[in-house]
Amino acid sequence: RKEVEQDPGPFNVPEGATVAFNCTYSNSASQSFFWYRQDCRKEPKLLMSVYSSGNEDGRFTAQLNRASQYISLLIRDSKLSDSATYLCVVILYNNNDMRFGAGTRLTVKP
């Protein structure tokens, strides 16, 4: 079983749609969780951290379910510029060893 698993997609949605991605992780000792965004042929960049209480940043909402060992990312009112691959990232406590999911590809169409 992979340490971090994501649905690779692709997700093809129209502008304005709401789309959600899930990610599961295998190590119950994992303490920190993030979503990174990677544009085509570019480097990954941090999108947002994921906190136990859930957190929101504009149109983006991230949630963590420790009991079920999954995290989610919700994008509301999707824009063309949201088209990218979204990487789920998990690290162990006090350890900079990041484990990336394979990524979920999103295409937002006009």
Added chain:
Amino acid sequence: DAGVIQSPRHEVTEMGQEVTLRCKPISGHNSLFWYRQTMMRGLELLIYFNNNVPIDDSGMPEDRFSAKMPNASFSTLKIQPSEPRDSAVYFCASSLRDRGYNEQFFGPGTRLTVL
């Protein structure tokens, strides 16, 4: 401010040749990471350094791969001899390690093709 700098941006070489990838982390950062990304395997951590010391190299695929960090502003990833299956994008990232997690900033990557 300059971000993470990697060179070369593209490298095409023949099987059996030595390849050296270079990375300059963000000034002041004390952790440096090397990743490899392929369509089949996604983004994989190869090795990381804290304060120039290798901490975990368990991701290095085999003895053909080696990484060094002689000082805080420079690191290399070397493949010798290179093989076609080494073709991938290699990313270097740096962060300022504090207690807990600190955001990693990625360089633009080196796209390696081994013929």
